[in-house]
Amino acid sequence: MPKYRVLVSDPISEQGLQALLDSPDVEVDIKTDLSPQELIAIIGDYDALLVRSQTKVTAEILQAAKKLRAIGRAGVGVDNIDVPASTRHGVVVINAPDGNTISTCEHTFAMMMAMARKIPQAHMKLKNGTWDRKSFVGVELKNKTIGILGFGRIGSEVAVRAKAFGMSVLAYDPFLTRERAESMGVRMSTVDEIVEGSDFITVHTPLTKDTKHLLSHDQFARMRDGVRILNCARGGIIDEKALVEALANGKVAAAALDVFEEEPPIGNPLVEMDNVVVTPHLGASTEEAQINVAIDVAKELLNILQGLPFRNAVNLPSLSNDSLRTLEPYLTLAEKLGTLAANLAIDSVRKIEVTFYGPLAEQQTEPVTRSFLKGMLSYYHGEEVNYVNAPFLAEQSQIQLKETKSSRHDTYTELLKVSVVTENTTIIVAGTHKATVGPRIVQIGDFKLDLEPNGTLLLAENRDKPGMIGKVGTILGGAGVNIDSMKVGKLDNGISLMVLAVDRAPDEETRREIEVVDGIFSVRDVTL
Numbered sequence: 001m002p003k004y005r006v007l008v009s010d011p012i013s014e015q016g017l018q019a020l021l022d023s024p025d026v027e028v029d030i031k032t033d034l035s036p037q038e039l040i041a042i043i044g045d046y047d048a049l050l051v052r053s054q055t056k057v058t059a060e061i062l063q064a065a066k067k068l069r070a071i072g073r074a075g076v077g078v079d080n081i082d083v084p085a086s087t088r089h090g091v092v093v094i095n096a097p098d099g100n101t102i103s104t105c106e107h108t109f110a111m112m113m114a115m116a117r118k119i120p121q122a123h124m125k126l127k128n129g130t131w132d133r134k135s136f137v138g139v140e141l142k143n144k145t146i147g148i149l150g151f152g153r154i155g156s157e158v159a160v161r162a163k164a165f166g167m168s169v170l171a172y173d174p175f176l177t178r179e180r181a182e183s184m185g186v187r188m189s190t191v192d193e194i195v196e197g198s199d200f201i202t203v204h205t206p207l208t209k210d211t212k213h214l215l216s217h218d219q220f221a222r223m224r225d226g227v228r229i230l231n232c233a234r235g236g237i238i239d240e241k242a243l244v245e246a247l248a249n250g251k252v253a254a255a256a257l258d259v260f261e262e263e264p265p266i267g268n269p270l271v272e273m274d275n276v277v278v279t280p281h282l283g284a285s286t287e288e289a290q291i292n293v294a295i296d297v298a299k300e301l302l303n304i305l306q307g308l309p310f311r312n313a314v315n316l317p318s319l320s321n322d323s324l325r326t327l328e329p330y331l332t333l334a335e336k337l338g339t340l341a342a343n344l345a346i347d348s349v350r351k352i353e354v355t356f357y358g359p360l361a362e363q364q365t366e367p368v369t370r371s372f373l374k375g376m377l378s379y380y381h382g383e384e385v386n387y388v389n390a391p392f393l394a395e396q397s398q399i400q401l402k403e404t405k406s407s408r409h410d411t412y413t414e415l416l417k418v419s420v421v422t423e424n425t426t427i428i429v430a431g432t433h434k435a436t437v438g439p440r441i442v443q444i445g446d447f448k449l450d451l452e453p454n455g456t457l458l459l460a461e462n463r464d465k466p467g468m469i470g471k472v473g474t475i476l477g478g479a480g481v482n483i484d485s486m487k488v489g490k491l492d493n494g495i496s497l498m499v500l501a502v503d504r505a506p507d508e509e510t511r512r513e514i515e516v517v518d519g520i521f522s523v524r525d526v527t528l
Ligand SMILES: NC(=O)c1ccc[n+]([C@@H]2O[C@H](COP(=O)([O-])OP(=O)(O)OC[C@H]3O[C@@H](n4cnc5c(N)ncnc54)[C@H](O)[C@@H]3O)[C@@H](O)[C@H]2O)c1
Pocket: 076, 077, 078, 097, 100, 101, 104, 149, 150, 151, 152, 153, 154, 155, 172, 173, 174, 175, 204, 205, 206, 207, 208, 210, 211, 232, 233, 234, 258, 259, 281, 282, 283, 284, 285
């Protein structure tokens, strides 16, 4: 009997979906062309949803998706998915960023050559019966300058091919370094230098508030006469109205567009213009790319459903394998420290300050903070909390969050210390990972100790005088609670914290019996 149901709502390569189709844990339903209402009606039955760019995953759909844990996008762009709403609902969004890079790059190149040599126009004329050799004089790519805006996976592959064609390459990307530009033989440029100095301009950025209308009236006015423009990234990066004008007045000689501000581009004048080559968002439409993206996303979804590590989450910090190895013990420890702190906090939490010491501080620590939040907030919100929505729920509860890093600690090589500031008090919990014994809790409040963060712990604050442990042990024994081990932390003021690892939490009556023992100040139990 399959444990999980996955809905595939866009046409996705079945060959690529094999990992999901073969898993006995998973039932896959392929239902494409659903209307939004049809999707809302059935989405509540599914644990995961797999889409390309057609299905619009709106906040309304997410509201109805009560069981949904993950959305897989078989491709790069997630602009059809309401990612903030997914995060609020605790749904992981993953994409397949690598699988269609080459196909989209090759499509860009095909569009550039088709535009430069007017192949689609000549093709249509001949198909319509006219042998016209005069109207289709093109331009060579060799010795021309191409400006690439957005030098990520696709942009940089376009550069490799452009250089092979003898073009000079100008590139702009906020993350492009001089070393990388030099090693790839491209000139690191500003947007203005690209706008003013290119014969061909191609965009390969996502559509964001910064890239919306990156090329508009002002930029077209400053371009070389007869410039050629390409967009195989996202409609809206180029201002379509400004492009229509620039094509009509001859500033832009031609354009090649795979994507549009509205898709399909019904009534869009660009589609009608003779000097514009168009395709219906086909960048990723090759057999290879579709298999690649489906394989990537199917494997990742299976991992998520089976609780295994996964990559490429759009709404979670991504970790390299090396970082994951270093951080893994702290992810578990942080969640347990969060559970412990929540059990100790008796009034509302206002602020959480997480401090990382030693080599741990050099890592990407956000996932550890998320784990702490998950452990802590689960105490209040139950199973609704996960790694995706924990920071959102903390923000919603107006809990201030602060991360601090320090290169060394006086006692420990590495330490994770969290101060939870509540309405009336501050609770400190800290832990470390020791290669020999694994994760340990080393501080609770002001008490220093060394505890394995597992099982049920009974914490009794008491006056440090003879006989206390015996009295507590006798009461627990009488109630049939077995003590597995015990640790004590002491303060200079004569107060101790006795921590007993027990086989089960004592019942209310037993706890009260311990509480009234002379010299006992407080009793708590927590299961980690
Ligand atoms: N036509 C298609 O079918 C198709 C297929 C795949 C990808 N795409 C689209 O192509 C785009 C690029 O994909 P990718 O895989 O190369 O992504 P990528 O993340 O590897 O590269 C995008 C680059 O854009 C850069 N960038 C962001 N803001 C910028 C700005 N203001 N100016 C300049 N650069 C900026 C980023 O730093 C990044 O390096 C995405 O929008 C993607 O959705 C389209």
